[in-house]
Amino acid sequence: MRLLEERILRDGKVRAGGILKVDAFLNHQMDVELFGELAKAWHEAYKDDNVTKILTIEASGIGLACIAAQEFGCPVLFAKKTKTKNIDGQVYTTRVASYTHGYVYDVIVAKDYLLPTDRVLLIDDFLANGAALEGLCDLVHQAGATLVGAGIAVEKCFQPGGRRLREQGLRIESLARIASMSDDSLVFEN
Amino acid sequence: MRLLEERILRDGKVRAGGILKVDAFLNHQMDVELFGELAKAWHEAYKDDNVTKILTIEASGIGLACIAAQEFGCPVLFAKKTKTKNIDGQVYTTRVASYTHGYVYDVIVAKDYLLPTDRVLLIDDFLANGAALEGLCDLVHQAGATLVGAGIAVEKCFQPGGRRLREQGLRIESLARIASMSDDSLVFEN
Numbered sequence: 001m002r003l004l005e006e007r008i009l010r011d012g013k014v015r016a017g018g019i020l021k022v023d024a025f026l027n028h029q030m031d032v033e034l035f036g037e038l039a040k041a042w043h044e045a046y047k048d049d050n051v052t053k054i055l056t057i058e059a060s061g062i063g064l065a066c067i068a069a070q071e072f073g074c075p076v077l078f079a080k081k082t083k084t085k086n087i088d089g090q091v092y093t094t095r096v097a098s099y100t101h102g103y104v105y106d107v108i109v110a111k112d113y114l115l116p117t118d119r120v121l122l123i124d125d126f127l128a129n130g131a132a133l134e135g136l137c138d139l140v141h142q143a144g145a146t147l148v149g150a151g152i153a154v155e156k157c158f159q160p161g162g163r164r165l166r167e168q169g170l171r172i173e174s175l176a177r178i179a180s181m182s183d184d185s186l187v188f189e190n
Numbered sequence: 191m192r193l194l195e196e197r198i199l200r201d202g203k204v205r206a207g208g209i210l211k212v213d214a215f216l217n218h219q220m221d222v223e224l225f226g227e228l229a230k231a232w233h234e235a236y237k238d239d240n241v242t243k244i245l246t247i248e249a250s251g252i253g254l255a256c257i258a259a260q261e262f263g264c265p266v267l268f269a270k271k272t273k274t275k276n277i278d279g280q281v282y283t284t285r286v287a288s289y290t291h292g293y294v295y296d297v298i299v300a301k302d303y304l305l306p307t308d309r310v311l312l313i314d315d316f317l318a319n320g321a322a323l324e325g326l327c328d329l330v331h332q333a334g335a336t337l338v339g340a341g342i343a344v345e346k347c348f349q350p351g352g353r354r355l356r357e358q359g360l361r362i363e364s365l366a367r368i369a370s371m372s373d374d375s376l377v378f379e380n
Binding site (some may be wrong): 023024025028029030031032033035036058059062063065066067069070073075076077078080109110112113 | 213214215218219220221222223225226248249252253255256257259260263265266267268270299300302303
């Protein structure tokens with residue numbers, strides 16, 4: 001998506017270790033007008049899939065998910081990161097390893113809000129190693145819901161997550177796909 | 191606001207210890223159509239205040255803040271909870287004590303995105319003891335920005351936060367104001 005690519009080139013910052021900072025408009029300060037355009041693109045891709053729920057993970061996916069949900073006319077459910085054990089059986093739990101932060105955390109959703117009848121679209125800001133997105137897929141499978149696909153703002157195609165998840169059959173619509181990145185260049189895939 | 195009060199009565203659940211669970215529509219599953227109505231009410235209250243930025247705190251304020259920002263035509267900034275020390279001076283930091291969870295955490299925003307020229311509206315889902323909202327006020331003051339006021343979805347008026355912050359001069363527009371709450375009753379203030 002041209003608009004997002006241009007914004008990344010203008011306001012994104014490449015940091016050592018393959019880090020792309022987009023906190024000017026995507027995941028700290030949030031440009032909701034831009035979010036509206038991303039939402040329209042995801043809706044265009046998935047408008048015939050009868051999406052009944054958008055699932056994301058806290059925190060930076062929530063804004064995108066809410067704006068997208070307006071297009072689809074459905075509610076959002078956000079998975080919560082927690083250290084609390086699932087003691088009462090009222091939540092689905094999965095384990096996510098954060099490569100960026102170097103730790104593992106549990107992610108939960110209440111069973112009441114993810115139903116076998118749901119047709120779920122996953123929304124997140126980034127796809128790199130795919131750990132978070134894989135965790136969300138697992139929650140959908142546990143609920144016996146239908147996984148429609150994923151809408152991602154920025155995919156780092158030089159990291160393995162997107163490829164692995166597509167090979168597992170997940171449909172992924174990434175709006176900016178970064179082929180390579182270094183201190184002085186950033187190349188998008190066509 | 192009648193619509194929100196009715197929704198709380200219909201889908202909210204009162205738990206022991208003064209806990210009101212509204213995770214069916216406000217802070218786990220999120221009804222973005224309802225959020226649109228809350229956003230309109232906050233915009234009606236603050237439409238003449240030239241709001242340039244909406245500040246909230248992760249995670250459950252983010253969805254409300256993004257939908258509200260569409261009404262105001264401004265970006266959102268969300269304060270991040272962190273254990274990372276402010277080592278490089280590029281963030282404003284404040285300390286928030288969570289009564290609910292019984293611990294203290296640091297909250298940060300990047301200095302780049304909160305400017306002395308900003309006119310800031312705070313948005314959050316709950317106001318009870320006021321610790322989170324007070325932390326957001328402190329960040330705005332540190333930045334030398336103008337604090338326009340706060341938009342809150344649910345205020346527990348029987349807890350001291352709202353009164354204390356109003357006495358300090360903060361304008362607060364709460365859309366559902368709970369006067370008292372017990373296992374079998376929930377009373378709103380007029």
